[in-house]
Amino acid sequence: MFRDAGLVAGKDLRIELRSQVTMQQVFPFAVLVLILFGIALDPDRGFLGRASAGLFWVTVLFCALLAIQRAFTIESADGGRDALRLSGLDPAGIFLGKAAAIAVQLLAIEAVLAVGVVVMYGTEVTGVPLLVATIAAATAGLAAAGTLYGVLAAGLRVRETLLPILLLPVLSPVLIGATEAFEAALGGAATDGWPWLGLLVVFALLYLAFGTLAFGTLLEES
Amino acid sequence: MEPAVQLRGAVTLLGRFPALAGIDLDVAAGEIVLLRGPNGAGKTTLLRLCAGLLPLARGEGRVLGHDLSDRRQARALRTRVGLLGHATGLYDELTVADNVRFWGRAAGADAADVAAALAGCGLDGRLRDVPVAALSAGQRRRTSLACLVARRPELWLLDEPHAGLDHDGRELLDDLVQRAVDAGATVLLASHDLERAEALAHRVVTLAGGTTGAEPPPGRGRVGPEEVALVP
Numbered sequence: 185m186f187r188d189a190g191l192v193a194g195k196d197l198r199i200e201l202r203s204q205v206t207m208q209q210v211f212p213f214a215v216l217v218l219i220l221f222g223i224a225l226d227p228d229r230g231f232l233g234r235a236s237a238g239l240f241w242v243t244v245l246f247c248a249l250l251a252i253q254r255a256f257t258i259e260s261a262d263g264g265r266d267a268l269r270l271s272g273l274d275p276a277g278i279f280l281g282k283a284a285a286i287a288v289q290l291l292a293i294e295a296v297l298a299v300g301v302v303v304m305y306g307t308e309v310t311g312v313p314l315l316v317a318t319i320a321a322a323t324a325g326l327a328a329a330g331t332l333y334g335v336l337a338a339g340l341r342v343r344e345t346l347l348p349i350l351l352l353p354v355l356s357p358v359l360i361g362a363t364e365a366f367e368a369a370l371g372g373a374a375t376d377g378w379p380w381l382g383l384l385v386v387f388a389l390l391y392l393a394f395g396t397l398a399f400g401t402l403l404e405e406s
Numbered sequence: 407m408e409p410a411v412q413l414r415g416a417v418t419l420l421g422r423f424p425a426l427a428g429i430d431l432d433v434a435a436g437e438i439v440l441l442r443g444p445n446g447a448g449k450t451t452l453l454r455l456c457a458g459l460l461p462l463a464r465g466e467g468r469v470l471g472h473d474l475s476d477r478r479q480a481r482a483l484r485t486r487v488g489l490l491g492h493a494t495g496l497y498d499e500l501t502v503a504d505n506v507r508f509w510g511r512a513a514g515a516d517a518a519d520v521a522a523a524l525a526g527c528g529l530d531g532r533l534r535d536v537p538v539a540a541l542s543a544g545q546r547r548r549t550s551l552a553c554l555v556a557r558r559p560e561l562w563l564l565d566e567p568h569a570g571l572d573h574d575g576r577e578l579l580d581d582l583v584q585r586a587v588d589a590g591a592t593v594l595l596a597s598h599d600l601e602r603a604e605a606l607a608h609r610v611v612t613l614a615g616g617t618t619g620a621e622p623p624p625g626r627g628r629v630g631p632e633e634v635a636l637v638p
Contacts, residue, residue: 188512191508191511191512195497195500195504195508198499198500198504199497199499199500202499202500202537203499258497258499261497261498262493262494262495262496262498263491263492263493263494263495264493264495264497266459266489266491266493266495267493267495267509269459269484270457270458270459270484270487270489271484271509271512271513272484272485272512272513272514272557273512404481
């Protein structure tokens with residue numbers, strides 16, 4: 185399973201490196217969303233600084249949708265889905281591999297966004313351990329749930345429009361938990377943030393476990 | 407010896423439509439069988455059924471000893487077959503070598519198998535490091551064939567395998583098929599290129615309307631109630 189996961193993750197990341205979709209399209213999109221939030225909410229840096237945790241994670245959520253769509257678009261082209269079914273790869277390995285590749289891309293996007301938030305919104309970084317742990321847990325949850333719903337929607341003609349409708353409500357616990365944990369860390373009250381981190385960890389573990397078990401069936405049936 | 411493919415009254419549905427409406431077929435191990443028939447006869451569906459990609463709705467089916475009515479067995483079968491279909495399953499952004507390496511390693515092939523597959527399909531030269539997106543249709547076909555060869559399947563399922571290949575590519579494909587059969591593989595191919603495919607095949611099975619029938623090609627004799635031998 186882990187050998188197959190490594191194979192799939194390596195393949196997906198190599199495709200992203202060659203196509204540069206994340207670098208040339210998702211990164212600019214992420215920065216653009218931050219700028220638009222700044223314009224829409226007025227350049228009142230005090231308010232933007234206070235709202236930066238929520239704005240950061242809403243932007244991550246939008247970018248995650250793009251990364252998940254992309255991860256399954258490459259499998260939809262030219263019979264890739266049937267090739268995967270025939271490949272002999274363990275479905276759990278495919279799930280973990282695709283989730284890992286999405287997670288790596290999200291971590292890169294989050295790094296860019298973090299710099300953007302600090303520079304554009306004037307957010308002061310405090311509570312670094314909680315911030316890092318929150319990013320790790322939330323990213324794992326986004327990638328796991330995204331991969332699971334991504335394969336569910338991938339077999340449908342209306343997948344581009346259906347995926348956000350399916351996925352955004354499911355990801356709302358991540359948005360809430362990560363935002364609360366970030367606000368606690370940035371507000372200097374990190375102890376208030378650890379329970380929210382617990383929620384994120386539980387969410388990630390649940391979807392990793394469920395995805396490992398159910399991905400094969402979803403790949404076959406959807 | 408158990409036949410490589412054994413179908414009895416096999417029915418496969420595409421939605422509610424019976425794409426195969428009661429197929430009877432036996433393919434012996436080491437045999438090359440040509441499926442022919444008009445568009446929509448069910449050739450592609452039959453190949454996908456034999457690959458374990460489509461469920462058997464009714465009837466009986468065993469491929470390489472796997473019971474097609476058992477989903478677990480049908481999935482396990484997939485690692486032992488290679489399907490060359492209309493779609494190539496290739497990743498445009500990756501090079502020829504990357505694609506063959508990925509699909510080969512997925513099936514347990516090692517670096518030597520991958521290198522041999524690339525060389526065997528004439529892809530070990532400058533094409534090796536070319537992204538698939540930059541290939542012609544024939545070169546893509548060759549790459550797809552190399553992916554199949556790297557997997558070293560026991561049952562080759564070839565859907566219009568000569569399509570898009572130039573003369574050298576067709577010769578190469580026929581040679582690879584012959585070598586695979588000499589090594590013990592079984593081949594089921596569907597083709598409209600009858601002259602070339604009949605020269606390659608041991609037997610022809612005709613499909614029409616999702617069922618098997620047969621007719622002898624010109625100058626050949628009928629040897630069975632439904633099937634035709636092309637081997638002299």
